[in-house]
Amino acid sequence: MANNTTHKKKGAEEEAQPAGEAQAAKLHLLRGFKDIFPADQPYWDRLRSLAEEFSTAYGFHRMDTPLVEETALFTRAVGDATDIVEKEMFSFKDRGGDLVALRPEGTSGVVRAYVEHGMVNLPQPVKLWYFGPMFRYDRPQAGRLRQFHQWGLESLGEQHPAADAELLAVATGFFRELGIPVVAQVNSIGCAQCRPGYVEELTNYLKAHRTQLSEESRTRLGIAPLRVLDSKAEEDREVIESAPQMVDWLCDSCKQHFIRVLEYLDEFEVSYALAPFLVRGLDYYTKTVFELLPADVFEGGGPISSQAALAAGGRYDALVEQLGGRPTPATGIAFGIERIITKYREAVAAGTAVAPSARTLDVYMAQLGDQAKRKAMRLFDALRKEDFTVAAHFAKDALKAQLEHANRLQAKLTLILGQKEVIDDTIIIREMSSGIQEIVPFKRVRDEVRRRLAQEEVRETVDESLKVAGEGEPSTGERRTTNDVLEEEETEGEDDRGVEVPSEEPDANADEE
RNA sequence: GCGGCCGUAGUUCAAUGGUAGAACGUCGGGUUGUGGUCCCGAUAACGCGGGUUCGAUCCCCGUCGGUCGCCCCA
Numbered sequence: 001m002a003n004n005t006t007h008k009k010k011g012a013e014e015e016a017q018p019a020g021e022a023q024a025a026k027l028h029l030l031r032g033f034k035d036i037f038p039a040d041q042p043y044w045d046r047l048r049s050l051a052e053e054f055s056t057a058y059g060f061h062r063m064d065t066p067l068v069e070e071t072a073l074f075t076r077a078v079g080d081a082t083d084i085v086e087k088e089m090f091s092f093k094d095r096g097g098d099l100v101a102l103r104p105e106g107t108s109g110v111v112r113a114y115v116e117h118g119m120v121n122l123p124q125p126v127k128l129w130y131f132g133p134m135f136r137y138d139r140p141q142a143g144r145l146r147q148f149h150q151w152g153l154e155s156l157g158e159q160h161p162a163a164d165a166e167l168l169a170v171a172t173g174f175f176r177e178l179g180i181p182v183v184a185q186v187n188s189i190g191c192a193q194c195r196p197g198y199v200e201e202l203t204n205y206l207k208a209h210r211t212q213l214s215e216e217s218r219t220r221l222g223i224a225p226l227r228v229l230d231s232k233a234e235e236d237r238e239v240i241e242s243a244p245q246m247v248d249w250l251c252d253s254c255k256q257h258f259i260r261v262l263e264y265l266d267e268f269e270v271s272y273a274l275a276p277f278l279v280r281g282l283d284y285y286t287k288t289v290f291e292l293l294p295a296d297v298f299e300g301g302g303p304i305s306s307q308a309a310l311a312a313g314g315r316y317d318a319l320v321e322q323l324g325g326r327p328t329p330a331t332g333i334a335f336g337i338e339r340i341i342t343k344y345r346e347a348v349a350a351g352t353a354v355a356p357s358a359r360t361l362d363v364y365m366a367q368l369g370d371q372a373k374r375k376a377m378r379l380f381d382a383l384r385k386e387d388f389t390v391a392a393h394f395a396k397d398a399l400k401a402q403l404e405h406a407n408r409l410q411a412k413l414t415l416i417l418g419q420k421e422v423i424d425d426t427i428i429i430r431e432m433s434s435g436i437q438e439i440v441p442f443k444r445v446r447d448e449v450r451r452r453l454a455q456e457e458v459r460e461t462v463d464e465s466l467k468v469a470g471e472g473e474p475s476t477g478e479r480r481t482t483n484d485v486l487e488e489e490e491t492e493g494e495d496d497r498g499v500e501v502p503s504e505e506p507d508a509n510a511d512e513e
Numbered sequence: 514g515c516g517g518c519c520g521u522a523g524u525u526c527a528a529u530g531g532u533a534g535a536a537c538g539u540c541g542g543g544u545u546g547u548g549g550u551c552c553c554g555a556u557a558a559c560g561c562g563g564g565u566u567c568g569a570u571c572c573c574c575g576u577c578g579g580u581c582g583c584c585c586c587a
Contacts, residue, residue, distance in 0.1 A: 029578095087584095105587085136587095144585090149587090281586060400548075419546090
C-alpha cells in the first residue's frame with residue numbers, strides 16, 4: 001500500500017538533499033484521494049443536511065464509529081474471500097503490533113458497536129445512521145476513489161419486511177428531493193436454508209453451459225457462482241438469461257418475506273424493478289438485496305456501467321451473530337456520496353435539479369485608519385453576534401482592496417468606517433449591487449443593516465417567484481405575490497417602501513456598547 | 514491486479530529536436546476614502562529518472578501521476 005508513496009518520497013528526498021537550501025520537494029495527494037474545496041462545499045452541505053433530514057424523519061439516530069478497527073472485524077463481517085477484504089483493504093500493523101484496518105464500509109463497525117455495547121437490550125429495532133469516509137485500496141476510476149464517503153442506515157433487531165421497504169422509501173425520497181431520477185432494483189438472495197440448494201442448481205446449470213461462458217465467468221464459476229449472474233460480458237448474456245433464478249428456489253419464509261417487501265414498496269409508492277440476477281458482493285447479505293441506479297444508465301441500451309450504483313444494501317440477518325452477538329435480524333443501505341454528487345451536478349447542469357445555495361455574505365466591514373479599524377473590530381463582533389454573516393479584512397488598509405474583497409465575497413452590504421466617520425460618529429452603508437451608499441448615524445447601523453437585508457430578501461423572493469412562474473409575461477397573480485410580500489414586510493418593519501431613502505426616525509433604539 | 518489514452522504556468526490550452534506562448538487567475542499600478550468594466554505592468558510551467566542525440570519539453574524506455582475501461586464496489 002505504501003508503494004507509490006515510498007517511491008515518490010525517496011525520489012523527492014534524493015533530489016532535495018544536494019540542492020540544500022533550494023526548493024523543498026513537492027508534496028502531493030495520494031492516489032485516489034481528493035481534496036474537497038470550498039467551492040464544492042455547498043454540494044456536500046446539501047447532501048449532508050438532506051441525509052440528516054431523511055435519517056431523522058424516519059427515526060434513525062446518528063452513530064459514529066471509528067475509522068480504524070481491528071482488521072478481523074472486516075474479514076469476519078465482509079467475508080475474507082471478498083475482493084474488498086482480500087485485495088482492497090487498507091490494513092496494517094500499528095505501532096503496538098495490532099493488525100488494524102481503515103474501514104472499507106460502515107455496517108461492520110455499527111454492528112460491532114451494537115454487539116459490544118449490548119444494544120440488544122435497547123427497545124428494538126435500533127435504527128442508526130452514519131455519514132463518513134470509507135477506504136478501499138482500489139485502482140481509482142470514474143466513481144471510485146480510495147477514500148470515499150458513505151451515508152448509511154441500519155435497522156438492527158427487525159426482521160419485518162417493512163424495514164427493508166422503508167430503506168428504499170428513504171432512498172427514493174432522498175433522490176426525488178435532490179432531483180436525480182433513479183431506478184430501484186430489488187431481489188432476494190434467500191437465506192442459509194434455501195440458498196445452498198439454489199447455488200448448487202445454478203452451478204450445475206452453468207457448468208453444463210461452460211463452453212458458452214466468457215473466460216472470466218468460467219473462472220468465477222469455481223469461486224463465486226452467483227457472481228457469474230451479474231457478468232456484463234456480452235457472450236454470457238444468453239446463458240444467464242435462461243439460468244435458474246433464485247426467486248424460484250426461495251424457501252417459504254424467504255418467499256413470504258420477499259413478497260411482503262414488494263407489497264410494502266407499493267404502499268410506500270416506491271417504484272422498483274425486479275432484478276432476478278442482482279447479487280451483492282459482500283458475504284453478509286441474506287434475503288432482500290437492492291441497488292439504486294441512476295435512471296439514465298438504462299437509456300441507450302448499452303451495457304450498464306459498473307460503477308453506476310448510487311446506493312445499495314440489503315438484509316443481513318446472520319451478521320450480528322457472526323460478530324458474536326445474539327441472533328439478530330437486520331437490514332441496511334449505504335449511499336455513495338461522491339457518485340451522487342456527480343449525478344447531482346449533472347442534473348443541475350441539465351437544469352433538472354436546483355443547485356445548492358452557496359453561503360451568502362450579509363455584510364463586509366471595511367475600515368480606514370487605525371482608530372476606525374479598532375471601532376470596526378467592535379462593530380464586526382456586534383454584528384456577528386446578531387447572526388449576520390460578516391466578513392472583513394482588518395489587515396488591509398486600502399479601501400479599494402477591501403471593496404474588491406467585498407465584491408469577491410459577494411457581500412450584500414459593505415459598511416465603511418473611516419477617520420471622518422469616527423469623528424462624526426457615523427458610518428457609510430453601501431449596497432453592493434447598486435453602488436448606492438448612504439451615511440447613517442453610527443448608532444443606527446444595526447437597524448439599518450437589518451432593514452436593508454430584509455428588503456434584499458423580499459427582492460430575492462420576488463425574483464424567485466417570477467422565475468418559477470416561467471417565461472410568460474408577468475401576470476397579475478405574480479404582482480399580487482409581490483405586494484403580499486411587501487405588505488408582510490411593512491407590517492413587520494413599518495417602512496413605507498421608499499427604496500433607498502430610509503429617513504425613518506431612530507426611535508431611541510437601545511444603545512449598544 | 515490487468516489494459517487503453519494522457520502528463521507544458523494556479524487553471525484551460527498552444528508551439529518547438531537548439532529550454533516555451535496565450536487566455537483566465539493572482540499581484541501591482543492607472544484612481545494614496547470606494548468594488549464588479551476598461552487600460553498598463555508583473556508573476557509563473559515543460560512530473561521524475563534513464564537512453565538516443567552535438568543538443569530533448571518534443572523521439573525511445575522506465576517510473577510516478579491523471580483519466581477511462583476490466584475485476585470489484587458506493
